[in-house]
Amino acid sequence: MWLYIVIIFLFLLYAGLIVYYTRAWRKIALYKTKNTNPATSISIIIPARNEEASIGTLLRSLQEQDYPKHLFELIVVDDHSTDNTTGIVQQYSTVKLLQLKEEDINSYKKKAVETGIAAATGSLIVCTDADCVVPPGWLSAIASYKEENASVFIAAPVVINNKPSFVQFFQALDFMILQGITGAAVSNHHLSMCNGANLAYEKEAFYKVNGFEGIDAIASGDDMLLMHKIAKQYPGKVHYLKSPAAIVSTAAVPTWKAFFSQRIRWASKAGKYDDKRIFWVLLLVYLFNLSFLVLLAAGCWLSEAYFFALLLLVAKTVVELPFAVSVATFFIKQSLLKYFPFFQPLHILYTVISGLFGQFGKYEWKGRKVR
Numbered sequence: 001m002w003l004y005i006v007i008i009f010l011f012l013l014y015a016g017l018i019v020y021y022t023r024a025w026r027k028i029a030l031y032k033t034k035n036t037n038p039a040t041s042i043s044i045i046i047p048a049r050n051e052e053a054s055i056g057t058l059l060r061s062l063q064e065q066d067y068p069k070h071l072f073e074l075i076v077v078d079d080h081s082t083d084n085t086t087g088i089v090q091q092y093s094t095v096k097l098l099q100l101k102e103e104d105i106n107s108y109k110k111k112a113v114e115t116g117i118a119a120a121t122g123s124l125i126v127c128t129d130a131d132c133v134v135p136p137g138w139l140s141a142i143a144s145y146k147e148e149n150a151s152v153f154i155a156a157p158v159v160i161n162n163k164p165s166f167v168q169f170f171q172a173l174d175f176m177i178l179q180g181i182t183g184a185a186v187s188n189h190h191l192s193m194c195n196g197a198n199l200a201y202e203k204e205a206f207y208k209v210n211g212f213e214g215i216d217a218i219a220s221g222d223d224m225l226l227m228h229k230i231a232k233q234y235p236g237k238v239h240y241l242k243s244p245a246a247i248v249s250t251a252a253v254p255t256w257k258a259f260f261s262q263r264i265r266w267a268s269k270a271g272k273y274d275d276k277r278i279f280w281v282l283l284l285v286y287l288f289n290l291s292f293l294v295l296l297a298a299g300c301w302l303s304e305a306y307f308f309a310l311l312l313l314v315a316k317t318v319v320e321l322p323f324a325v326s327v328a329t330f331f332i333k334q335s336l337l338k339y340f341p342f343f344q345p346l347h348i349l350y351t352v353i354s355g356l357f358g359q360f361g362k363y364e365w366k367g368r369k370v371r
Helices: 002-027 055-063 085-089 108-119 138-149 166-187 203-208 224-233 256-267 276-298 304-331 334-339 344-360
Strands: 042-048 072-078 095-099 124-127 153-155 158-161 199-202 238-240 248-251 363-365 368-370
Touching: 002 166, 002 276, 002 304, 042 055, 042 108, 042 138, 055 072, 055 085, 072 085, 072 108, 085 095, 095 108, 124 138, 124 203, 138 153, 153 166, 153 224, 158 166, 166 238, 166 256, 166 304, 166 334, 166 344, 199 203, 199 224, 203 224, 224 238, 256 344, 276 304, 276 344, 304 334, 304 344
Parallel strands: 042 072, 042 124, 072 095, 153 238, 158 248
Antiparallel strands: 124 199, 153 199, 363 368
């Protein structure tokens, strides 16, 4: 009996968290670009490693920006690529290409971003990834929002462009939900996460918080952990830009192995946050999902545990669905919602696995084993 009581308690806490996210997400007003005479100088930093298949598409989309050309520059930092990434970049005369020199470090991406910022002339650093595509009004939306709200750090939306495969449908749906949580949390100044594929921050602020110092030994976290550092120095100046004009699209990883490696990398930051409220939220989510596996194990002795697990699964789906619908509407991904109930068992399993290995295991990133 005590097992069921504990799990019900976890569910009530989890349900309250999801309702909170749903209300916070819906409360964020859609932003429409307003400034037709921008003044913000922008440096776009793009770390790249073996991205010959995608970086040309990104650079073409950046050349199609409706932002004044004299107000932004493109900086690609090549991270020891062994393919034709640099050859493709060199075809674009307006792109500044830098080569990462450091070897045998644990966070190559942070070093690449840091190298790009050191060479940047813009006052606002805008980051994206080499496998992304940006819409024509991307920079205009970011600059307009920054100038209107005096933002020091801006987290902005990212969506996965998926192909018709099981693994990519799952990724796109899961990632979309994470993006909704990002918007809800950042807009309420709880700052649980953001994504390095679409963020912006003042160059001055980066140096005022000493850049990645103190988090440079962590392989991931060039986005979230930096956001937390800047938020401490600039309270109330970290914002979320909810605008269709600012949505960056990225490709799904092609295999389950790559997917789990990515999610384990993301989970590896869980114990690194200064704001311990985030840790307790992550722990709640982990324990609630773990409770399903506990119930399945308990079913070997208590037959009613299987029925209880089924009821809990239905309750979880019902609580989460309004949030999923609201987020899917913003990203125009309503077609994914038909998979939502069926992906629930897989989502539970991957949450438990990635959470565990994120704290105790190693993973592969861009062909390297990192800690």
